[in-house]
Amino acid sequence: MGIERVARAVYVTFTNSLAGYALALAAAVASVAAAYANKHVGAFFDALNTLIQSVSILVWAIVFMMVFGVTSRKPPVLVAAAASYPILLTSLMGAVRSLSWRFRLLARILGASRVQELVYFILPGTLPYLAAASRAAVGVALRISVVAEAFGSSGGVGYWLVYSYDIGDKDGVFAWALVLVAMMIAVDYAILRPVERWASRWKL
Amino acid sequence: MRVEGLVKTYGGETVLGGVSLEASRGEALGVVGPNGAGKSTLLRIIAGVEGYDAGRVEVRGRVGFVPQETILLPWRSLRGNVLLAARIAGVPRREAEERLEDGARLLGIEEYLNMRPGEVSGGTARKAQILMALVLRPEVLLLDEPFTGLDVASVASLQETLTALRRRGLTMIVVSHMIGELVRVVDRLVLLSHKPARVRGVYDIRGDSSALARMLAEELGGGLAARGDPRL
Incomplete structure (x- = not known):
């Protein structure tokens, strides 16, 4: 377990999780924008959210691996996205509902169009809530992408953890588990908490 | 009216x-x-x-409206709030800046323009809300x-x-x-x-x-x- 291998594995897991989170974030923001424009679309995303949450992450991991292959890096990314999307969407939808009357009133007073209302008033207003939800979503993305890595051979922390188990290397299992914990703590303290603090400055 | x-x-x-x-x-x-x-x-x-x-x-x-409750966007400075109002109304940027400076002088809030709503007093925030209406040059x-x-x-x-x-x-x-x-x-x-x-x-x-x-x-x-x- 050389330092180079650890660094490489951490890089792979980190980028898998981050890509999954970014994908989920983009999908959640787009869903909220669409739902804001049309309440029927909103009902559709509500149902989709329930559906995604009701399917086990294990099922998503197997399905994505069947579709993209075990050596692909796509399954861990997509599984991380599937796990964090409901967290982000639920939080964003709730934030939009709770803030909108004040900002909608201001938007109407200023004569803003529906698009301007969303871009200038509603979405920025959800940022503190989004930052708080992101802490949970990134944590889930990290933990879940490791599970998907364990099934494949992408070379992330999850892959090496299961590999150590397969060859009966107990120390290796604990060492990779510690790497994962250290990664989670580092990401939480170095990125997520400061971002949450920064965004909560303008929480109403 | x-x-x-x-x-x-x-x-x-x-x-x-x-x-x-x-x-x-x-x-x-x-x-x-x-x-x-x-x-x-x-x-x-x-x-x-x-x-x-x-x-x-x-x-x-044109009508300018100052609502009962002060509603400013907390992530924008007072200047940012006022310029957003002008932008939505289609006022060109340079003209909006001129109107902003003129209105801020009249209201006596020039020194607070770069602060966010949470950093100023209720009175200053209220004046900024009025400035948001004035920047549209209402009749x-x-x-x-x-x-x-x-x-x-x-x-x-x-x-x-x-x-x-x-x-x-x-x-x-x-x-x-x-x-x-x-x-x-x-x-x-x-x-x-x-x-x-x-x-x-x-x-x-x-x-x-x-x-x-x-x-x-x-x-x-x-x-x-x-x-x-x-x-x-």
């Missing part, structure tokens, strides 16, 4: 029962009445923010309870500002329950009755305003003057 026979109902309850009023160019009109009489509803309808069931609203020129300015929540110094400063705006030829309609403060900035007072609101009287107060304020306060049923309310 003219309103004729305005009727507004909420869930079967008539809030405005045929309100008519008129303000000529450069005139400041104060609207008073008991709590829940529909004063704020009346302003929101004139501002075009809310619909109505019957009657007519006729406004010549009619509607103010809903502009003095509420302000300290004595801020109220005096806001009164000076409103007087200066009136001198510039701006038509103003000011709703306030603080009659003592209101009479210092308006030409006429419109008294609304309780639900359904109708115009109960229109008083020209360009003469002896303090005596009239006492009379109105008693007429409103609150007996403010009799209780020695400091607002009078």
Whole structure:
């Protein structure tokens, strides 16, 4: 377990999780924008959210691996996205509902169009809530992408953890588990908490 | 600005029962009445923010509206808030900057423009809200309870500002329950009755305003003057 291998594995897991989170974030923001424009679309995303949450992450991991292959890096990314999307969407939808009357009133007073209302008033207003939800979503993305890595051979922390188990290397299992914990703590303290603090400055 | 026979109902309850009023160019009109009489509803309808069931609203020129609650975007500086209002209204950036500086000077908030709403006092935030309306260069300015929540110094400063705006030829309609403060900035007072609101009287107060304020306060049923309310 050389330092180079650890660094490489951490890089792979980190980028898998981050890509999954970014994908989920983009999908959640787009869903909220669409739902804001049309309440029927909103009902559709509500149902989709329930559906995604009701399917086990294990099922998503197997399905994505069947579709993209075990050596692909796509399954861990997509599984991380599937796990964090409901967290982000639920939080964003709730934030939009709770803030909108004040900002909608201001938007109407200023004569803003529906698009301007969303871009200038509603979405920025959800940022503190989004930052708080992101802490949970990134944590889930990290933990879940490791599970998907364990099934494949992408070379992330999850892959090496299961590999150590397969060859009966107990120390290796604990060492990779510690790497994962250290990664989670580092990401939480170095990125997520400061971002949450920064965004909560303008929480109403 | 003219309103004729305005009727507004909420869930079967008539809030405005045929309100008519008129303000000529450069005139400041104060609207008073008991709590829940529909004063704020009346302003929101004139501002075009809310619909109505019957009657007519006729406004010549652009309307600027300052709502009862100060609503500024907390992630933008005061400058950012005001420029956003100008941007939405289609005012070119350079012109918006000029209007911003001019308005900020008038309101005395130049030094706070780069601060966020959470970093300034309630009075300064209130003035920034007024500036958001002024940057649109409205012909009619509607103010809903502009003095509420302000300290004595801020109220005096806001009164000076409103007087200066009136001198510039701006038509103003000011709703306030603080009659003592209101009479210092308006030409006429419109008294609304309780639900359904109708115009109960229109008083020209360009003469002896303090005596009239006492009379109105008693007429409103609150007996403010009799209780020695400091607002009078």
